[in-house]
Amino acid sequence: MKSLRISAALLLLAALSGCSNLMHTTPVPPPSVTVKAQEITRAQTSTLTKIGSISVDVIGSPMDAEAEVQRRADAAGAHYYVIMFNSETIIPGRWYSQATLYR
Numbered sequence: 001m002k003s004l005r006i007s008a009a010l011l012l013l014a015a016l017s018g019c020s021n022l023m024h025t026t027p028v029p030p031p032s033v034t035v036k037a038q039e040i041t042r043a044q045t046s047t048l049t050k051i052g053s054i055s056v057d058v059i060g061s062p063m064d065a066e067a068e069v070q071r072r073a074d075a076a077g078a079h080y081y082v083i084m085f086n087s088e089t090i091i092p093g094r095w096y097s098q099a100t101l102y103r
Contacts, residue, residue: 030044030045038081039069039080039081051076053098057095057096059093060095065096085098
């Protein structure tokens with residue numbers, strides 16, 4: 001029984017150490033600043049300053065939620081944003097999105 005626990009613990013440790021590589025991202029420079037805020041990936045945020053976060057709740061499509069995120073990012077003076085999630089709510093056609101803003 002003791003050897004089974006040790007084997008299970010070693011297996012768990014091996015699995016978790018393999019996951020650590022998935023959590024690291026190689027930094028990538030963000031694109032040049034434009035007139036409108038741009039969506040970027042998390043790997044592009046390493047040299048940027050976080051200026052806040054926003055949430056939107058829209059009726060329509062996922063693209064409508066993304067467009068509202070960009071509109072609000074522009075209004076906040078952000079150069080970039082990362083959409084953390086964009087999900088349909090329990091009400092069909094109603095989308096909730098959350099993003100982090102960067103300058």
